Amino acid sequence: MKNLPYFLIIFLSTISGYILNPVQAQNPIVADTMAPDTVINDLHEVVITGTRVSKKIIDIPYPVSRINLVEYRYDRKINSSDVLTPVPGLFLQSRYGNHDVRFAIRGFGSRSNSGIRGVRILLDDIPESEPDGQTRIEAIDFNAVGRIEIVKGNSSSLYTNAPGGVVNFINDIGFDRSSVEFYNQSGSFGLQKTGFRAKVKTEKYRLLTTYSRQLYDGYRDHNNEDWHILNMVVETNPSENTNLKILGYFVDGFIKLPGSLTKEQFEEDPYQADQRSIDRDQKRVSTKGRLGIRYQAKFGRELNNEILITGFGTIKYFERLSGSYRIINRYGLGFRASYINRLKFGNHDNEFSVGGDLLLQPARTENYDNISGIKGDQLDQLTDEKISNTGFYISENFEILDEKLYVLLTGRYDNIVYKLSEETLPSRADSRTFHAFTPKFALNYKLNEWMAVYGSFGLSYDSPANNELDPVNPENLYNQQLDAQESKNFEVGFKGNRIKAEENLMRRILWEITLFNIDIDNEIVPYEVLGEVYFRNAAKTNRKGIEFGTSVEIIRNLNFTASYTFSDFKYNTYDAETIELDSTGNFVISNKDFSGNIVPSVPKHNIYLATSFSQRIIKHVDGFAKVSYNSISGLWVDDANTNVTDGYNLLNATIGFDLILGKFNLMISGGMNNIFDEIYVGFTNTNSSDLKFYEAGAPQNTFVSINLGYTF
16 A cells, blocks of 8 residues: 555545445535634633543643644644644654654653654554654644644653653544535645545534645655555444544655754755765655544443543554664554542542553564665564553542642553564574653642642653664663663643633733753663664753743734743763774773753753734635744754754744635635744754764745635
């Protein structure tokens, strides 16, 4: 299925529509493109990731953000940076497009030079993160996603390997009408994204099907990509208090990798590719699919009991071309279950929940010589690997003062096991096991129904990912010296959500400010030897910071958004034993002291400002305009603090129009990013031994989107 035919996708969607609703399937299918009133929608805003229980944001003692489709429907929507940049505390660096975006929350995730680490990624509440915590997000299609929920800060007491937080992408299954929409987006550097979104609603079922084909030449040499993404969600209610969902996706495609540059190469031509990456034809080929089923039920006399059971399976095929030619076949099985009980002790509300996760992932990896992008004939190494992740959590949320003060106690135990055996000579086997219990204590005090202060203290535990266990010495299969990263996390915050729907001036004001302090032991940091990335433990790190965000509707339909993140991250003590290769190919061990240095790849200041306005222009035509500004201070490129990148400022603009004629809808939007065509370092390849730290961010680029829809 390397090039899944477009007509086959449409055929499958049409057949699904007939199965669910043979009457409606005879008609065209359409998009519910009418945007809901965001003010009214905010009144009922809930998230489900913060405490693994549905709650209003004001009732959650963590910093939480939620982004709805209406907020980014006119935007480019190609990678996560297009959508998530406004979130305070979240720093995104797009390396090769949407498929290798670095997510960093409070520095967690910044160590990853490939994929996402330290932040748990969910798609429809099902982990996209693998059992070891590593994540790639090829399956995320923003034309399917209806909302995104972000929990910032330590979430290890509820999710495995989530010291930085949780991001949950939720597909748009909550629609009220059947619809179909065809979309096309074109842009600079060969960008072309086409596809459709079909929604079918009957008395018993909802079906969401989306398909996207994305082509992109890239703004750097050797950086083209081609992806097919198919998503499908079926929802039904077997009875009044039960819900059943079937969720699936299929992804197929590739992306070529241009590599990182030295400072001299970057200054000469920031958009060139590293010659070594060209010679190796460095790229990633990915084919993967997932099928899941979720059952939810409420029961009891007052429906105060709730169970949620999810099972899913994945199949993944990867080709990874770098120094070698690797073929990886992975299979995954997952099971998640939770129970929630809500009752009163006297006059006080009490919410108790318990749950568990089981993730299994066997894999078989073949290693061949990479001969200028061609797989060698000789099998160099064949390994079998098994990763398992078993975790259980418990949560108790108790009302101390009537509708005022709440205490939340959570705790989680995780056991993560890696097993690796080599079938080719020399035949070897190795294993690593990591386990820990991570508790958290939090208080939430509601000053009134729309304002609250909160604070929390908790422990987090972040075991090494599978690729981080690669040994420098090829005589070993796993790095036996690499330990898990542990931290103590403290935060206090103040949040508010003031809404006066009947007023025209300042009818909505949302804000949140959080101060945090994190002490980390055995921080896992990357370093590089001859282009290959390895990992080691630093001793102790302290991270202090402030996260602030606000959204204000100044007058009706005129909105202002601002966020600011201040990060003061330093190594308290860091005396590292490093292993490098000398000119003769021998390993050389040396000691370096990085104590007092600033943690690399995290900006000290991150500012985002945006103003948007929507208005009925003439009958049947609505208009929208937005201007946004993002300012990032310089990033240190390595633990030794040998160099810092220049800060940069990006100005973006978007304009859109909606033409609504009865049941038909035509949406046209376009925009320009990086209006002043600033040259900047968009990604830092941390601790490169050959000083290839730099990768350019996107230059000035434009896009135009045309969406045609019909609603039944």
